[in-house]
Amino acid sequence: MKKNITIIGLTVAVLLLGLQAKGLNNSIQLKEEKIEIIKNENDGLYEELKNTNQQVKEYKNKIEILEKEYEELSKYRFYDIPLTYKQQKFIFDLAEEKDLSFELLISIIKNESNFRTNLVSKTSDYGIMQLNLKNHDFFAKLSGLEEYDVFDFYDNVTMGVNYLVYLRNNLIKQGITNQEDLTIYLLNDL
Numbered sequence: 001m002k003k004n005i006t007i008i009g010l011t012v013a014v015l016l017l018g019l020q021a022k023g024l025n026n027s028i029q030l031k032e033e034k035i036e037i038i039k040n041e042n043d044g045l046y047e048e049l050k051n052t053n054q055q056v057k058e059y060k061n062k063i064e065i066l067e068k069e070y071e072e073l074s075k076y077r078f079y080d081i082p083l084t085y086k087q088q089k090f091i092f093d094l095a096e097e098k099d100l101s102f103e104l105l106i107s108i109i110k111n112e113s114n115f116r117t118n119l120v121s122k123t124s125d126y127g128i129m130q131l132n133l134k135n136h137d138f139f140a141k142l143s144g145l146e147e148y149d150v151f152d153f154y155d156n157v158t159m160g161v162n163y164l165v166y167l168r169n170n171l172i173k174q175g176i177t178n179q180e181d182l183t184i185y186l187l188n189d190l
Contacts, residue, residue, distance in 0.1 A: 076088065076089055076092050077092070077102065079106065081106065081110070081115060082115040083109075083115055087153055088106075090153075090154060090157065091105050091106065091109075091157060091161075094157065094158065094161050095161070098161055098162075098164075098165050100161065100164060100165070100168075101183070104183060104186070104187075105157075105161065105164075107187070108129065108160070108164075108186075108187065109128055109129060109157075111187075112125075112128070112129055112130035113127065113128045113129065113130055115128065116128065117151055117152075117153050117156065118151050126150040126151065126156070127150045127151050127152075127153075127156035128153055128156050128157060128160075129156050129157060129159070129160030129161075131150055131156060131159055131160055131163070135163075136148070136150055136159070139159035139160070139162065139163050140155075140159055142159070142162040142163060142165075142166055143155075143158045143159045143162040145158065145159065164186055167185070167186055168182055168186060171185050171186075
């Protein structure tokens, strides 16, 4: 009888070990599945991190570009007038190049045309700086323009500014060198 109990005990032990092994296998399989899930989540997080890093780089580049643009634009004075920033920048750069006051040019344009590019006066003055028809070719020649459109903002301003430089140089040749006097003459002669 002792033998039967031992065989039964061994059988039960083997069955229990088999169940434990099966449970252990299931546990190992569950752990492997969890590891695979975590691995997939990590891969997803890694991809997301890569994309986020790329976005951060793009934002940094955009910020650098905006900072450069701001630095460039900060040297300019912009006014709340009916001219775009690009147009005001053009006038500012031209004024600086020709050693004229930006504010003088803006004042002349305001006075002559009230910032209207398509204005034609009763005295045949055209465009934003009101350039007289009989002098268009002369103004273009002063500006180095072979072709021009007096209603084009940039052509008209270029021609008007070069004419002001021409007037200023003639006034200086006549001995008028005081900046205030030059400004008064220029305002009256255009």
